[in-house]
Amino acid sequence: MDGLTMNGVLVMHPSGVFSEDSMLSMWRDISVCGNVYALQDSHSAQQQGNRVESESDVLQEGSLINLCGVNLPWQTLEGLLRTPTLQQLEGLQQEINAALLQCPVDFSTLAFPSLNPAKGDGEAAALGNLTEDVGQDDRQAGSLRSCSSSDCFSKVMPPRKKRRPATGDDLSAKKSRHDGMYRKFDSTRIKTEDDMFSSKRCLEWFYEYAGTDDIVGPEGMEKFCEDIGVEPENVVMLVLAWKLDAQNMGYFTLQEWLKGMTSLQCDTTEKLRNSLDYLRSLLNEPTNFKLIYRYAFDFAREKDQRSLDINTAKCMLGLLLGKTWPLFPVFHQFLEQSKYKVINKDQWCNVLEFSRTINLDLSNYDEDGAFTFSFRASVVGRIC
Structure with missing residues (x-):
C-alpha cells in the first residue's frame, strides 16, 4: 500500500517508501508532525502538492499537531505563559476541524x-x-x-443470538452489575479539570511570589508561608524545600518549583495546604527522615563554607530533633557551653546517629568511640 489515512493520521508504506509506479499525492488537511497536506478528489495526483507556507518540519513553540482528529499544541515550560487562551485555541480548532475530511455515515x-x-x-x-x-x-x-x-x-459481525426471557435471578444480577458500574463511574466522574495538575496553573502560581529574576525570595517566601498557613520556621517548610530540592535557604527557583510541585501534584495554594499532612508524615519514616536530615546541612550552610556555623546548627537541630529526642535539651546546653564555632558534616551526621543509638542514661556511650562529640563529663551529672 502507498499510504492510507485513518482519522487524520498518515500511515506510510511498511518499507517506508512509496511504490515505484506512484508518487506522493496531495492530501486534504492531514497533519503529521506539524505538516499539513491536502487530499485531492481524484486521489491520484502525479505530483506532490504545495506545502502550506505557514507550516514547517521543525516543532517549535505553538506548533499544532493533529493526532486522530485532536489538535495538540507543542509547548515548553518556558512558553506556557505565552500559550493562547482556551477561547483562542477553541476558535483555531473549530477553524481547522471545519475543513477536516469527515467520515461518512456508511463505511x-x-x-x-x-x-x-x-x-x-x-x-x-x-x-x-x-x-x-x-x-x-x-x-x-x-x-x-x-x-x-x-x-x-x-x-x-457474528450472527445475533435469540434473546431468552429474563428470570428473577438474571434481573438481580443485572441490577447488581449496574449498581457496581454506576458506583465506579460516579467515583471517577467527580474529578474535574481543576483536580488535574496543570503546569500552566503551577507556573502562574509561582509568579504570585517570584520577582523579576524568576526567584521566590524572602519577601515572596513570607507571603507564600502566610498563604499556606505555615510559619517560615516550621519543619514542614524544610520538608517542602527537600521535595523541591531547593539549594538555598529562603529561595525557590522556577526550576525547583516546577520540579517539586509536579512531584507533589500541587498547582494551587489549596492543593498544597491539603498536602501538608503528607509532608509531615515523611518525618515519621526513618529512611526519609535521614535523607531530610542530611539535606538540611547543605541547605542551611553558606555555599562558600564547608561547615555550618554553630548558631544555625542549633536552630536546625532543634527543628529536626527538638521534639523527638529526649536528650536534645541537654545536648543543646552542651553546645551553648562548648567552644564549637562550626559543625562539619561528619559531626552533623554523628548527632543523628547518637540520638538513635545511645541510651538516655548514656550507659552505652564510649567517649573513645566513633562519635566526634565528647560531652559525657559535662552532662552526666544532669542525666544520672
Whole structure:
C-alpha cells in the first residue's frame, strides 16, 4: 500500500517508501508532525502538492499537531505563559476541524492498486485478501468505494443470538452489575479539570511570589508561608524545600518549583495546604527522615563554607530533633557551653546517629568511640 489515512493520521508504506509506479499525492488537511497536506478528489495526483507556507518540519513553540482528529499544541515550560487562551485555541480548532475530511455515515473501503510483480507471493496473497471484494473499476490508485453499513457489518459481525426471557435471578444480577458500574463511574466522574495538575496553573502560581529574576525570595517566601498557613520556621517548610530540592535557604527557583510541585501534584495554594499532612508524615519514616536530615546541612550552610556555623546548627537541630529526642535539651546546653564555632558534616551526621543509638542514661556511650562529640563529663551529672 502507498499510504492510507485513518482519522487524520498518515500511515506510510511498511518499507517506508512509496511504490515505484506512484508518487506522493496531495492530501486534504492531514497533519503529521506539524505538516499539513491536502487530499485531492481524484486521489491520484502525479505530483506532490504545495506545502502550506505557514507550516514547517521543525516543532517549535505553538506548533499544532493533529493526532486522530485532536489538535495538540507543542509547548515548553518556558512558553506556557505565552500559550493562547482556551477561547483562542477553541476558535483555531473549530477553524481547522471545519475543513477536516469527515467520515461518512456508511463505511468506505480503500482499494489499492495491483502489486508489483517483483514482490513475493506471500505479500501479494496477504494484500490480495484486502481487495478481493472490490470491483475491477475500483482498483485505481487510492480510489474510494462506498458500501452500506449493513453490508459491512454482515462481514465482520457474528450472527445475533435469540434473546431468552429474563428470570428473577438474571434481573438481580443485572441490577447488581449496574449498581457496581454506576458506583465506579460516579467515583471517577467527580474529578474535574481543576483536580488535574496543570503546569500552566503551577507556573502562574509561582509568579504570585517570584520577582523579576524568576526567584521566590524572602519577601515572596513570607507571603507564600502566610498563604499556606505555615510559619517560615516550621519543619514542614524544610520538608517542602527537600521535595523541591531547593539549594538555598529562603529561595525557590522556577526550576525547583516546577520540579517539586509536579512531584507533589500541587498547582494551587489549596492543593498544597491539603498536602501538608503528607509532608509531615515523611518525618515519621526513618529512611526519609535521614535523607531530610542530611539535606538540611547543605541547605542551611553558606555555599562558600564547608561547615555550618554553630548558631544555625542549633536552630536546625532543634527543628529536626527538638521534639523527638529526649536528650536534645541537654545536648543543646552542651553546645551553648562548648567552644564549637562550626559543625562539619561528619559531626552533623554523628548527632543523628547518637540520638538513635545511645541510651538516655548514656550507659552505652564510649567517649573513645566513633562519635566526634565528647560531652559525657559535662552532662552526666544532669542525666544520672
